Amino acid sequence: MEKIRLGRTNLMVTRSSFGALPIQRLSFEESKNILRKAYDNGINFFDTARAYSDSEEKIGYALSDVRSNIIIATKSHAKDKKTLLDHIETSLSKLKTDYIDILQLHNPAILPDPNDDEGLYAGLVEAKKRGMIRFIGITNHKIKNALDAADSGLYDTIQFPLSSLSADVDLKLIEECKKRDIGVIAMKALSGGLITNAASTFAFLRQFDNIVPIWGIQKERELDEFIALEKNPPILDDAMWKIINKDRAELAGDFCRGCGYCMPCPAGIEIPTAARITLLLGRAPYEDFLTDTFKDKMGLINNCIECGNCKNHCPYTLDTPNLLKRELKNYEDFYKVHKK
16 A cells, blocks of 8 residues: 655655544444454554544554554643643553654644643643654644644644645645645545545545545445555546536535534534535435434434534534524425435
8 A cells, every 4th residue: 555754754654544533433343343454454544532432442452463563643632731641641551552653632722832831732742752752743623723833833744624625725734734844634535424426535635745634434345445446546537527526516615524523412413414414415325314213313403402512612613503403494394305
């Protein structure tokens, strides 16, 4: 499997890498099977986070015996130095390792002050000095924060949502990071599942020689698809651009990417699915969305208590409660027409 240099880290990572957020939904044995299959097929870079429930523990369970052959990136959502160091200690234990290759600050609302002795960045520097981590990274969903992080020169890697739907302002990050030899890790390369032709966004991102997509993989067939694409990389030709431009036209504007930062919902609403059901109905087989069970799940939107948790945690600043109400109305109209 082809590898590229991840910026100034000099880490050689596979151009298709493994995003381990979805494995928190699997059992330990299911996770082990899919992680080992990824490793056996050449994937050497695995990205997780302290906030992804038991994802770190599952990676440790599945891959600790081949630790020297893989590269692990994890994240901390800490707000201060002490908590950050505590998070790193926990991650090391869960991952069954004595070092983390890349420790990333997990989507901070503002960039930390590097001159604050008790701040997050000071914690990263200390962790690196103590050998707990090798490189310093940051993830973000806001382009200004990502560009400011690149300009600061403080981060070895930057993780940001990048796909064939990305706007020009987002793609600017790729160029700015290349100038500074910063590794670029692309999350949400399938835009939360709304890009249904993986080959199109695969080909789009492959044109950049400094991007590593971390594909969020939950099912073996998803892994098989990316292994196959790596064996025979699709070309970004006119046919691919036709697919991409169609997606861009259909998915223009603000929409839920399904990142899950809004969860859990106290009313039990499955927000990442419910908030984009209109798009899912139009871009995927819709029969599973017409079951009584799913209809009941959508009905939970009526139980919204207006707590504001989802809106306050949305990295795209969506008005999630009102979006959910509109999506419920659209779903009910669709259900009436298509339910036999």
